[in-house]
Amino acid sequence: MSRRSPLQESKAVKWLLIGVAFLYIALILLLPLGTVFYEALRGGVATWMEAVTESNARSAITLTLLVAAIAVPLNVAFGLAAAWAITKHDFRFKPLLLTLIDLPFSVSPVVSGLIYVLLFGAQGWFGSTLQDRGIEIIFAVPGIVLATIFVTFPFVARELIPLMTEQGKSDEEAALSLGASGWQTFWHVTLPNIRWGLLYGVLLANARAMGEFGAVSVVSGHIRGETNTMPLHIEVLYNEYNFAAAFAVASLLAVLALVTLVLKSILEWRHRGAIAARGH
Amino acid sequence: MSIRVEEVSKRFSTYPALAGVSLEIVDGEFVALLGPSGSGKTTLLRIIAGLDFPDSGVIRFGDRDVTDDPAAKRGIGFVFQHYALFGHMSVARNIAFGLDILPRRARPARAEIEARVDELLKLVQLEGYGERYPAQLSGGQRQRVALARALARNPRFLLLDEPFGALDTKVRRELRDALRIIHDEIGLTSIFVTHDHEEAFALADRVAILNAGRIEQFAAPAEILERPASPFVTSFVA
Amino acid sequence: MNRRVLLLALSGLVLAPLASCSGGDSGKSGGSAQLLNVSYDPTRELYRDVNDAFARKWQAEKGQKVSFRMSHGGSGKQSRAVIDGLEADVVTLGLGYDIDVIAEKTKRLPANWQARLPSNSAPYTSTIVFLVRKGNPKNIRDWADLVRPGVQVITPNPKTSGGARWNFLAAWGYGRKAGGSDAAAQRYVTQLFANVPVLDSGARGATTTFAERGIGDVLLAWENEAFLAQNELGAGKFEIVAPSLSILAEPPVAVVDENAKKHGTSEVAEAYLRFLYTPEGQEIIAKHFYRPRDAQVAAKHAGRFPQIELLTIDKDFGGWGAAQTRFFSDGGVFDSISGGKSRSGGAR
Structure with missing residues (x-):
């Protein structure tokens, strides 16, 4: 033009x-x-390989992926349910629910972590009960997963709510008038309409889940090879003046983030026809 | 099949949308719900469709009380003002949607469904458009697809909410004529909502004029013009 | 079709990692034991060597494999984590008070823990020295130079860091000696902290701020940390300055009895800490620039540690309990001189 x-x-x-x-x-x-x-x-590919395959690095990578693999699907399910409830139905406590969904955005990650220490720590509300039963939450994987879920849970819902609000209810009503059940409507009509927003929400949630530092740091206990996620491991390496290894692991984390972005671009490119057909 | 609306009331948070409306539509009739915006005409149509539910009153299809049946169980075809076509599906799949989602036992064979789609495309004069996507069609064409989709499962009633509201005058007239022809061809009991009294009078067998949640008059166009039942009707159709 | 691709992509994204997952195996099984050592910041390199040496020795003597889980952070923060349920078998922290608190709050080790191992349960000592930039451009020789206008001093936050509390007390001791009164001491530390541009939460963070980010003219550091920075971060970039007066830091160690009992590691945990007192352990300690307790080992390495007049926490400050309450608890001296505004550095 x-x-x-x-x-x-x-x-x-x-x-x-x-x-x-x-x-x-x-x-x-x-x-x-x-x-x-x-x-x-800078130190060569061999140094890089050594840094990311060293046993503490490997366990940090594994833990990071595990945490994301648990937190992201849970938040997809929650985000879908919340967005569905908020945009397709009317109920009394809608504004309250909307505010609660935003809570993790407004709370400092450190506070998010401390909430779980206060709940599940040895001195916390449920601490002695858990300790008596030998259940470890804080300073173990469950605590890290909980903290990660907390900080990532707005992403999917926040991505979907404006999208679904803009789309309104008429597509769903059309499906219902054509005899579709609620589940069929969701699967054949709602989900295809929101898939790009959903994918975007998933990618954002995933990136944050893998990269979260503050909240995870509070509940981790920093046990090497066990409760250090990649960001925490990077800090450990950095603090040990092991800069080459710190940057190696950091670059791997960056690569993971880039891979998710590239994946999104590829999907968008492969389905550009369908996206254009949506007309928005 | 006839439709009976008995003393239906509905409130939206503060204002009453319908205040005790009764209406009887006979089998095969083409009825217009006419009124200014906020008169309750769309609410009435949605309650008949099962997309909204009344606070009180009864809806009967024939002798059956369907007041609490969801839309999916009422056997209706519904056409929306803004078409509500599924953007990710081709025209053919949009039209076939109501058949594709039937449980395996009740679903016609693939070939039968395709034949039905072709038949409907022909009915709405869109032969050869099956593989296109809604975004590639004009407004008038989209509304024809929406009409074909609503008819696919042989509904007992056809309900249309401002079906021409988003179209320009020329397309509007064409589509209006097409709708009347289709109605006469299949003899389906049909109700459409409009705020345009010329459109209502040109198309409908009988017109129900709504104002502030009540029916002011329900009669054939000629009778309304000759003997308006209230000052509101007189001024509205003038 | 599109939907299937999408689902595949999503599930691939989130599920693929699961395939390579393995649960962290903990505790002791068969012929192996595992110890969780919750330690303070600067001991990373020390315990890496100590752990290797002890594991070899224990394997040779008892035929049992012992492995270590290490956790490092600011001493106060680590103490808090153990109180909140981090199940340390042993704690090796920056100062006695941090272990006192664990004993008091959790009752997982007795209040008299410090009497159970030799030398107040501190297998080595250290002190606070100055690290300055090459050539000592600001000509910093002693404490008096730190309060000169235009000198930037780097120290971590005494609220969270054990090392920082030693720094503070050493400074206080100097101020009291030079001015002859507590009032003079308070004036001195107030001036000193006015020269601190950033307060990190741990000793290691402060070192990184000084050495890597290049902020400040002088770092108040553990002696071993100063040596490490000098060696690791490019020889010749920094110089160590020994002040006329400093403080004897006695970083203590203790078995957390209840945790060790629960994990069945009481014996190996005790042996691990006692190993620190053996000549072999003391050699490793000296190698990492901590001052050994063993007279022979100390004599061997005497040349490397400058002679400094050292105050002690018990004689000069009435013990950690008193010092903590007076200086570092909420509303204490540190709060009053910093006006409550802790300028925190990087969050960690």
Whole structure:
């Protein structure tokens, strides 16, 4: 399009704005990311491999993936249910539910972690009961999973609620009028309508689940090879002046995040026809 | 089959949408629900469809009380103002939706479903459009697809909510004529909601004029024009 | 079809990792034992070597394999974690008070824990020294130089860090000696903390702030931490300055009896801590720049540790309980001089 629309700024202003945006992204985003990879590979590929296959690193990677594998599906289920309830039904405590969903966004991650220490710690409300039964939550994997679920649970719901609100109820009503059951309506109509939003929510939740530091740090106990997730392991390595290894693991974490983004782009590209057909 | 609406009332949080409405529609009739916005006409249609439920009153299809039946169980076809086509499905799959979701026992064979789709596409004059997606159609074409989809399961009633509201005048007239032809061809009891009295009078056998949740008059167009039942009717159809 | 691809992608994303998952095996099974050592920040390198040496010795003597789970962090924070249920078999912390609190709050070890091992349960001592940049550009020789205008001092937060509390007390001791009164001491530390641009929560964080981020002119550090930074972070980038007066730090160790009993590790936990007192353990300690207790080992390494006049916590401050209450508890001296505004560094 070469014709100027009335809203458009002059050419110089336009390029200036684009330039500023790119410069900003380069400075804030690409430079640190590039540094991570540069530092990670400065010692050569062999050093990098050694750092990410060393036993504490391996267990940190495993733990991180395990935590994400539990937290993300649970939050997908919760996010779908909450978005469905909020956008397709009317009930009394809707504003309250909406506020609660936002809670983890407004609470500091450290506080999110402390909540679980207060509940399940040895001095906490359920501490002695759990201890008597030999159930470990805090300073063990369950605590890390709980804290991760807490900090990631708004992502899917928050992504879906505006989308489903915008889409309204008429597609679902059409399906119902055509004889579909509630489940059929959800599966054949609602889910396809929201799949890109859902996928995006899943990716965001997954990225945060793998990258969460604050809340997990509080409940982890920092036991090497056992309750250190990748971000915590990176901190440990960094604090041991083992910078090459710290950056190696950090670069792996960054790669995991990039992989999810690439996956999303591939899916969008493969289904661009279907997306265009949606008309929005 | 006839439809009987008996003393139906419905409130939305504060204001009453319907205040004790009764109506009887005979088999094969084409009825328009006419009124200004907020008169309760769409609410009445949705209650007949089972998409909303009344606070009090009864809906009967023939002799059967269907007041508490959900929409899926009422055997109706519903056409929405903004079409509500499934964007991720082709035209053919949209039309076949009501058949595709039937349980295996009740579902017709694949070929039968495809034949039914072709038949309906022909009925709404969209032959050859089966593989397109809704986004690739004009507004008028989309509404025809929505009509075909609503008819796929041979509903007992056809309910249309402002079916031409989103279309321009020319397309509107074409589609109006097509709808009347289709109604006469299959003889389906049909109700449509409109705020346009010319449209109502041009299409319907009988017109129910609603105002503030009540029916002011329910009669054939000629009678309404000759003997308006209230000052409201007089001014509304003027 | 689209839906299937989507589902596949989603499930691949979240489920694939499960395939490679294994539960962390804990406790002791058959001929092996596992100890959880909850320690303070600067001991990472020390216990890596101690653990290896002890495991070899224990295997040779008892035929049992022993493995270690290590947890490191600020001493106060680690103490809190044990109180909250981190099931340490042994704690090796920065100062006695942090273990006193565990004993008091959880009753998982007796109140007289410090009398159970030699030398107040502290197998080594250390002290607080200054680390300055190469060539000592601000010419920092002693405590008096730290309160000069324009000198930036790096120390962690005494609220969370054991090392920082030693730093604070050493500074206080100097202020009292130089000015002759507690009021003078308070004036001195107030001036000192006015020169602190950032308070990290642990000793290691403070070292990183000073050495890696390049903030500040002088780091108040554990002696061993100062040596480590000098060696690990490029020789010749830093210099150690020994002040005229410092404090004798006695980082203690203890078995957390109830936890060890529960895990069936009482014997090996006790042996592990006693190993620190053996000549072999003391050599490892000296190698990592902690001051050994053993006279012979100490004599061997005497050249490496500067002679400094050292205050002690018991003689000069009436013990940790009194010092903690007076200086570091809420509303204590530290709160009053920092005006309650702790300028925290990186969250950890």
